[in-house]
Amino acid sequence: MGSSSAFLGMEIALRGLYASQRGMVTVSHNVDNTNTPGYSRQVINQKAARPMLVAGRAGMLGMGSEVVSVDRMRDTYLDEKYWSEAQYYGEWSVKSTIIIELEAIFNEPSESGFSTIISDFYSSLQQLSTDPTSLATRNAVKEKGIAVAKYFNSVAAHFDQLQEDLNNMVYAKVEEINSIADQIRTLNLQIYNYEVMGNTANDLRDQRSYLVDRLSQLINCSAYEVETGLTLPNGTPEKRFVVVISGKTLVDHQNVVHLKCVTREEKLNNEDLNNLYEVVWEDGNTLDVKSGELKGYLDMRDGNDGIAAANGQGYTPNCKGIPYYQRKLNEFVQVFARTFNEGIIDSDGDGKLDKVNGHADGYRLSSSETDEPSGVRFFTMLDDEGNYMSSDDFINYIKQKAQMAGIEDDPDTDYDEQLVYGYSLLTAKNFCISAEINADPVENISASSVPGQQGNNENLASLLDMRHNTYMFMEGSGEDFIKTLISSMGVDGQQYSVYYDIQEGIMKQLDNRRQSISGVSLNEEMVNLIKYRQVYAAAARMIQTYAEVLDIMINRLGL
């Protein structure tokens, strides 16, 4: 062994000190970040140092140990799996929450929901039929009629409010997506700059993956690194990080194309509020949102069971969202009011409308024998100022609209087609009792089928009959219609929450698998700490030994 070997041994021992120090620093970093979301544990990549070829002798001389890199423990397969499942998790978490709000708006089953209110209305009519002259009961019928109308007004107003809220959420989610895209872009540049010299930007990469975790809940997206074909100065191929939504890149290394909310010029559904947002790419391309929280909000805001869109462009989302329930409620009030007011209903189940006695065909309380039918419509619509329309104004208005739409009365039927068309202008929002019923229910409720007969309740009997007419709707009678609507909403709600639970289970399981690989285990870190500390102590001991060797060599040998 040459004379330099004592110093060489000390150098090797020093390397041991450095390596175990590096190990302890990494333990410390891991322990600190045990609870940092998105953090993946780091391990030192320790190797035997490049050995020295000793001249004139066979073999190589070991040169101790060195840390060539600090690696992050991460399985990209699990990341990709997580990102592809997170979109459904996001979508169902939104839908299962919103449908609970819808259920709350309907407020069933309860003592103040639709079934109670409509039962009360019919009970008051029944009560009136046992004493058509009672002033108190006539007033009660008016009040119960108002309660029915107000129920629909209130439900429709709540739906509008909710649609507005969802629209704002769409805007907020688009902002969040853009902000995440910008953050990813910044990280891309930082990571690139660090790594161009051959380092690995572990912590920055963790942060970037964590952003993609969040982004993938918001919208369907995939993220991956692509090789550009160039080579970095350290010899490794240059990679760039890309985030793609429905086939179009959101982030391409340092380039970002934002999403943008533009207000719709034409409504997607007739029932919609004005100026809802359409989400598009900033560069003008259309965006296809397939899943994620954004899809959840869009579906619940726009969903109309997949019917053709009102603006003639494609179809509405195949989901029962707010427009669907608005449409169903509108359908109910249209048929209900038409039947009740005019007696135009399919009375025998042949699929064609018939004419029976409606409210307008009855006679006023104090009618004399020569009087015409009252012509009073029990229900009309609110005018532009929000006042109850009178029957005449209402009929003139809807007939005028029918004429404008080119509807003519067919003389072969015993009802007026213009009226049938006109009732389609009623909505749950503008549904109300008529000005006449409101002003003087005692006189105007038309209970009698013959003029001048105060005790005659036959017109009421005709109105009461309609309650159980099962040909009123495809779903059956009016109450069946609403019951079907509410219970199918219940079924949807149950399904959404089942989907959500399943997806949540998948996410938890994936997250556990990721944690299993990337998570910090304190036990393990402690064991490593002991390991490195002992090596450190041993290496220090080596240095001390070499010092003694040198002491002997320098001070005791020689002269």
Added chain:
Amino acid sequence: MRITNNMLINNVMLHLSNNLTRTLKYQNQLASGKKISVPSDDPIVASKALKLRTDVAEIKQYQKNTDDATSWMEITEATMNQINEVVQRFREITVQAANGTNTTEDMQKICFEAKELKSQLIQLANTTYAGRYLFSGYKTDKPLLDEDGNFNINISNNEEIRFEIGIGDDINVNVPGSDLFNRGTDGEKGEKCSFVQTFDTIISAIESGDNEKVSSLLSDLDAEMDNLLRVRAGLGARMNRVELTDNRLDDDYVNFTKLMSQNEDVDIAETIMNLYNEMSVYQASLATSSKVIQQSLVDYLS
């Protein structure tokens, strides 16, 4: 599999939260007494609940209607009973008048009482119930007869006031005046009703002292009495039906409220058991979790 600290913590959180969700569900059920609070809790129960609520509300209304029908019919029956007494008395004095042994003074007294009875009959024909004329058909706001016993209104046997006492089941609660006072034929306004006409003819025969004629008119009076009996029998039959319906509605009400309760009310004992079960599971998971996540090798290093 490598188990890390955050996996332990995540799992503990997941299970604790699942436990709490179930505990909350039972606690909600006990607090509200209902199995469901929104339709999605159980759509089948919800749709049944809606149906049963409507059924119960309808039964309640039909019960009210049968009560109203019963009162109307009882009043009518009581009035017809009084009419019967009037006619019986009228017949007694008519028989008396038919007897040839009466003095002029007696005949005058009889005639006087007969006129009294006639106006009593007219009064009874105009009986009201809660402000409505019982025998005026649909024109409940107008008296049936004027003071002479002429029809004050047009009246037809078709003017049957019907109350609904079940789905598609209604009952005629009134007796149109034409049926009772005009032997079942429709009456024109201004025309004298046959009942009063019979009284009038007998009274004028008594006035003229023609006891043979009085005697011969007794059969007319009997015909009116037969008619009265017929109408009373008809009303009695309908009252029976209302009573039966009322009993059935009472049963229905009990049955349907029971069904409603079975459908949506919680089984308290079972739910309390479930709640206790969940709570003990919750406590067990708290106890084990606190032990597992507290300790690591750190605690044993010195």
